Amino acid sequence: MENKLKLYGFNNLTKSLSFNIYDVCYAKTARSQQEYIAYVDEQYNSERITDIMTHVTEMIGAQVLSVSRQDYDPQGASATFLIADDTMIPAGGTETVAHLDKSHVTVHTYPEFHPDTSIATFRVDIDVATCGKITPLTALDYLIGSFDSDIITMDYRVRGFTRNLDGEKLFIDHDITSIQNYIDVKILDKYDAVDINVYQANMFHTKMLIKELDLQNYLFNTDVNELPPRRRLEITNALQREMIEIFSGRNVFGNG
Template sequence: MGEKMKLYGFNNLTKALSFNIYDVCYAKTAREQQDYISYIDEQYNSQRLTNILTTLTEMIGAKVLNIAQQDYEPQGASVTLLIAEGSMVPAGQTQLAHLDKSHVTVHTYPEYHPETFLATFRVDIDVATCGEITPLSTLDYLIGSFDSDIITMDYRVRGFTRDVNGKKLFLDHRITSIQDYISDEILRRYDTVDINVYEANLFHTKMMLKEIDLQNYLFKTDVYELPPRTRLNIMDNLRREMIEIFSGRNIY
């Protein structure tokens, strides 16, 4: 963020990042679909998600105040972290700097439909911070922590703060696109679209993986066991599913 701005009082800007990923898998039989859901549920249980969010919190220079985690039946998990910028300074029976309390949450949604032979694993992560902290610097880490076929991200800065001269500041860092905070190596792997509303400090980016390696989408099946026509049909189904999720509407 460069040199710090000289502000009057607290930095009251609230920065909210909503990060959603989708992982798609082809599983033909009901048993394969159930096994995939069970596998995903175990791979991304609440403890692993807690570790991911704790690392994220350290990366943005915040401190964890409280952790709540829960695994669900038949599937899914949730984790919520209450965080604060810097250390909390005790003053008698109260805590100073309480205005900078923020939170990080993650929820998982493994799901499938027997008619499509496709299973989808969705992860929703929300990071809300106050003050100088911005969660955008963690995007490479978040993308790398999951198998991300489709990614949608929303970032918004709300409220305002003032500099020492009383001028209102509605944004305290430069940003033209969420893509500015994602490495070139990652961006080369995805088709990416921006929809930004600059006058509202609202930024939206969605990404879809360019290349499909079919073996990565088959659960307990070797790609070379499948006839060529079957491979093409599966590839077509996978690509259609990904395009519809990426577009946010039923196309086919």
């Protein structure tokens, strides 16, 4: 994205990223489940997610024009940003500054729990759409690190076209073979990742599943040393089944 293209007029390409993370947890009792949901609801309230997404807009080189945010009862939060892109230089060399207010960021949180297995899940959905040369992919490392990301699903699409000075249509303005190109290798090493890409349509899909599961990190208000070995194995298996089904997008093990 650092190599500047000489364009005829504005860069009219629209780049959209849908970024979804899931944090999975074991909460032993109904009370613990409610306490877990209250905990993540407070940790990622509308003020916190606004701070995170404000930093994202700074990282991708945009500026915030307006923000709308809301917390919900009994749980969940949302934030919506209208953002502006950067300076555009039209043909002829006259320098002008234009704010393209068709760019936006939205984020929503969804805490919930399984009624039978004591497994609680916290989901965050983020959508970033930009119009111009900047791409939201540059903020992926920060987004992954801002949440406890056990499963990550990402969709990236480049739409429309712009033109170079010779009038040739450009349907994409940066090199990409996979969303993984924009994720730090140290982060990728922690996940199993699968791509489904349609290069002819500039559509890219990547989903990632955490490789190693340290049980203590998934126990809410419970110490792993308090659990007998058989129970530890049962909980680990239940967590893995939940993660695999979310990653697969279907009920692999039956009702879930």
